[in-house]
Amino acid sequence: MATTHVVSLFLPYTINFHGQDLPSPEDRPLPDAGPQPGPQFRPVPNRAASTLDLITKGSNADISRSSTLDLNSKPSTASLFRQVTPPQTPGAAGEGLNHFGPEARKRHFARPGDPRSLVRSEAHVPEWGAQAVFNQPMSRAGPLPSNSILDFAKVHDELSQEKLNEARRKQRKRRSPPSQGSRAQSVERFAGQSWTVEPAVQGNGGLTNACRNADGSEEDITWTGTLGFPTDALPDSVKEDIHDRLLNEYQADPVYIADKDFQGHYSLFCKTILWPVFHYQIPDHPKSKAYADHSWGFYKAVNDAFAAKVVASYKKGDVIWIHDYHLLLVPGLVRQKLPDAQIGFFMHTAFPSSEVFRCLANRKELLGGMLGANLVAFQTDEYAQHFLQTCSRLLTVEATVQGVQLEDHFVNVTHAAIGINPALIHEARQDAEVQEWVQTIGERYEGKKIIVAIDKLDNVRGVRQKLLAYELFLNKYPEWRERVVLIQVAISTNEHTELLTTVADICTRIDSVYCTLAHQPLVFLKQDIDFSQYLALLTVADALVISSLRDGMNLTAHEYIFCQDGKGGPKKHSPLILSEFTGSAAIFGDNHVSINPWNYKQQAESFKKALEMGDEEKSKRWNGLNDVVLSRTGKSWKDTLSDALAKVYKEHHLRDSTSIPRLSTTQLVQKYKAAQRRVFIIDYEGTLAPHKTSTGIPLSSPQRVLDTLNELLGDGKNVVYIMSGRKPEELETIFHTVPTLGIIAENGCFMREFGAQSNDWQVFVNLDKTKRWKRDVKAILQYYQERLEDSTIEERHCSLLFRYDKAPDQEMAHRQAGESANHINDACSKLKIHAVPISKAILIEPVNFSKRSAATHIFDGLRNKNTASGLPHADFLMVAGDDREDEVVFRWANELGAEGQIQDVTTVSVGHRNTEAQNTLTQGTTGLLSVLHKLVKASAETTASDYFSRPSRDRNTSHN
């Protein structure tokens, strides 16, 4: 049975090992020690009380281990920061405990014994390899090479040396039998361990929830992803057991990646390069990470491993959905192996503007990878537009609202915002623990207003900006100081120590200025909270603030709106304060309180506005928001995307030149002979005659083309048009020996009617207006021409061509050409012209006139003429072409055929491109000439044989 492969970096499941002889923390490998023999487990830390526990249960808990804020014993926020040693780089030393504590186990709401549970959509998870939640193996990756730009050259040399050593090691291994060395001993301890399948700690909770039904079940899905912890230390037998159980019982196919590759991929390339760039954090000082660093190799290795896994488990008819920025290369890699597969790609994070994306050293490979999909989808229209513009600028391809036109195929681009799973949240909030927390928090803060904020302490979440704005709010509105509390849950990662310090400073300031013996207006929790506390906070909040500087969506906002409906606690309908830079803001209309998080003053005002909002307005706004949350759920997102993919896949398949039949000359001859009135519309360059270089086609055309056209025109039943992008006078010169030929020039801006005088041209465009836009556009093009060696501007009456085929630096030429096209499209959007990349040139032409509009004109003319004479206007139409401009004529002709307006319609694409034509002719221009010649010959033979087979008395009268 066909399945949908949901391919995401992390599976929704992980493994918890339950050995009898779990190692103590002292057994952990030492920093920089590399792979170590011996115990490989981290114990689960002693249970530490969470802050919210402390709120109610007193301060007996070991606060130094839990990094919590005990409101009863009131340590200052500053002391809180001092108590906690920031964790070290995961995998390097195996540290990184305590931020999550045992509460992080409850990131999900699980039915007993069933890991298919609701998870928090935007959970704030520990770094990979931190072993903060379950007993799992340590990373054997050892320290990775530095990715500081200052060490670039050194690392480069080291890596080259390492490659050499690796090759030598492999050679030695091939020569000698496998040893029973330390690695074999160290993995032994895992062989007999018992383990359980648990809901994942890492990964995209929004995606997991969207793929689950109201009862937690999933249909026809196979998950592909990693287990979320280092697996080098597991023996193959354990890996196989885990694989078999996950696949059989949970439809989850684990991908095992070498620890070093995973760490280099995730902690380096994803987290220090892609994530900041996609969220507009562009480092510009020497301490920042290099854009072109060695971690690209790790990124590729992980993407390769994923692609190999997908290809191996794919069966004909399956659908493949690849998710998020970790796996940008996978669509392209899978496409290479499975050219006919149905592949969708969804980007969960924001996609930056082309100006930012182009900073990435591997930008073309990344785009090429994404374009391996049939459908590339984003959360919002804005991100989709950024992607289209990036492709157009960096790859110099034509990007339309529907997608990207590549050399020989089309990739559709769309947007669909992910949503939440209301039914599962509703079930979860019925849990007694949630109810208890609702009551507890309500009692603890009775008489106060609670502003809630739940973020990962990462530069993109705008926590610093939020705290500064809150400080300003307290300063400006003293009447609120004793009546409001901001509960900021913020999980830090070890990467952001600078941010942590700044945030600590602000917290200290707020504490020292506004904290009193009776009231603390800021509760800063530098640890995660469990799922029931999360739901309870969202339920009782008087406002939620999301101040992200950039965020793909942000489903915490959606979960908050849902929790405020009064069915899991008090009916609050509290306001949502939401950054305009989140995807969610794009779908919520104007019912939230919108902020630019950089505008501290505005953000401070938004707190006041939210806290003082009247009940009526609150309910009105909340109803609007809730409508969006309930109508745009995770399920509807998933259904919309799978319908869209199925539709475009069908279209692509129909247009795929390998699935379009070759033109059958025999059938065509039969139709031709049967027809009374035939119309031919044939493209010139690339279809009837080969393409020539930028110097243009030679004005003396091949005699064979002219002879064939004259032969066709020799039959009085035939009406023949040539279509071309060239100027009328050029075409007139080329075809001066074919006097009655109809000509469409400059892609439909001019037309000489069939049978008209040689210089009798119809002009469809307004030439004065055309002159004006050409002058403006030429000025833009000249700017680019001056910067691009050996580029030229070719001027036609109604269009301009910026040619760069002779430019010595083609990389630069592509970039300049792409820039110029975007520049013109942006600057001249009101002029009804567009700039489109064609082969080695940018064509700037009017949007309202095309070969299709000219073809329609021809057909209307024939219809009018023949209606008057009583003859059929046409019962045979043949359209032949080879490139983008001809596709619109194919579509038009196919429509006429489908509507029955013309009995026999034949559309032929010469060459190998994906096309809307119904037939292909792969033999090129000479192939088409032979077909046309055969038609004429067959018809002449018919006429002769008809003549001689008729009685002689008829023969004598036939010309009367």
Ligand SMILES: O=P(O)(O)OC[C@H]1O[C@H](O[C@H]2O[C@H](CO)[C@@H](O)[C@H](O)[C@H]2O)[C@H](O)[C@@H](O)[C@@H]1O
């Ligand atoms: O931290 P990562 O493991 O690299 O994953 C990135 C984030 O993925 C999820 O967020 C993304 O998807 C959400 C749902 O589509 C979307 O709302 C958000 O804007 C995206 O960034 C996950 O929820 C986050 O915790 C991860 O950090």
